[in-house]
Amino acid sequence: MESFGVRLHRAVGERGPLCVGIDPHPGLLARWGLDDDVRGVERFAGTVVEALGDRVAVVKPQSAFFERFGSRGVAVLESTIRQLRAAGSLVLLDAKRGDIGSTVAAYASAYLDPSSPLHVDAVTVSPYLGVGALAPMFELAAAEGGGVFVLALTSNPEGAAVQRARTADGRTVAQQVIDEISQLNTGAQPLGSMGLVVGATIGETGHDLAAVNGPLLAPGLGAQGASAADLRVVFGSSLPAVLPTYSREVLAAGPDLTALRGAADRVLADCQAALTGS
Numbered sequence: 001m002e003s004f005g006v007r008l009h010r011a012v013g014e015r016g017p018l019c020v021g022i023d024p025h026p027g028l029l030a031r032w033g034l035d036d037d038v039r040g041v042e043r044f045a046g047t048v049v050e051a052l053g054d055r056v057a058v059v060k061p062q063s064a065f066f067e068r069f070g071s072r073g074v075a076v077l078e079s080t081i082r083q084l085r086a087a088g089s090l091v092l093l094d095a096k097r098g099d100i101g102s103t104v105a106a107y108a109s110a111y112l113d114p115s116s117p118l119h120v121d122a123v124t125v126s127p128y129l130g131v132g133a134l135a136p137m138f139e140l141a142a143a144e145g146g147g148v149f150v151l152a153l154t155s156n157p158e159g160a161a162v163q164r165a166r167t168a169d170g171r172t173v174a175q176q177v178i179d180e181i182s183q184l185n186t187g188a189q190p191l192g193s194m195g196l197v198v199g200a201t202i203g204e205t206g207h208d209l210a211a212v213n214g215p216l217l218a219p220g221l222g223a224q225g226a227s228a229a230d231l232r233v234v235f236g237s238s239l240p241a242v243l244p245t246y247s248r249e250v251l252a253a254g255p256d257l258t259a260l261r262g263a264a265d266r267v268l269a270d271c272q273a274a275l276t277g278s
Helices: 004-015 026-031 038-052 063-067 070-087 101-112 131-144 157-163 173-184 230-241 257-276
Strands: 019-022 058-061 090-097 122-125 147-153 194-198 216-218 242-246
Touching (some): 026 038, 038 070, 058 070, 058 242, 063 070, 090 101, 090 147, 101 122, 101 131, 131 173, 147 173, 157 173, 173 194, 230 242, 242 257
Parallel strands (some): 019 058, 019 242, 058 090, 090 122, 122 147, 147 194, 194 216, 216 242
């Protein structure tokens, strides 16, 4: 199987550098005139798939908004993943899992094993039990052509207390994460499959992202306060690896299909201009 990095590079080349979230939280469901129940989530997700699944490079369902309805919500998530795959978009599950030993191996199997009903192209993970504890994720991703996005410098203000703390060798915790993920991508062409999550709201990072050689997921755009122009400040010379991600900025245009597509087209054009300097 092709690596996730290869598939992502091709998808971005064909569809442009954009990731759109599927975040069916109660406020958005109400805005769309949907009930805050499983049926509302199913209609919401299905509409996003119909509008964007065949035109956006990556779609990112937020697992928590499906899980809150228990097994029926997870069944909708499974169906959404299948529909997105059929439409041709890559699926990045925003789950932010992190654990140790057999538990993280079970998470890896849930999301990165092709035989799982929750199998996706890539998943977000948390490194705060140690990057090394995530080894089963990285190993299964490498074996099965999957991708892993590791939290590094996040948009939420609370994250700085942990991520910018100094380790014994003087590096920040975030820089240690960055360096370890960079090692996993050594020699990968055209792009490694192990990525980082770096918020678009954080301004100049003061961290070295140049050697990552993997995708850089940039949340925080739109409703969270960052604009496409902020990408140049945050990522500098690493712009070619950036995958901008929007959720509410695009989803608020629904449920009209044409409006959703128009919103996605607008933010994609803004991102392409920022990433290329044109």
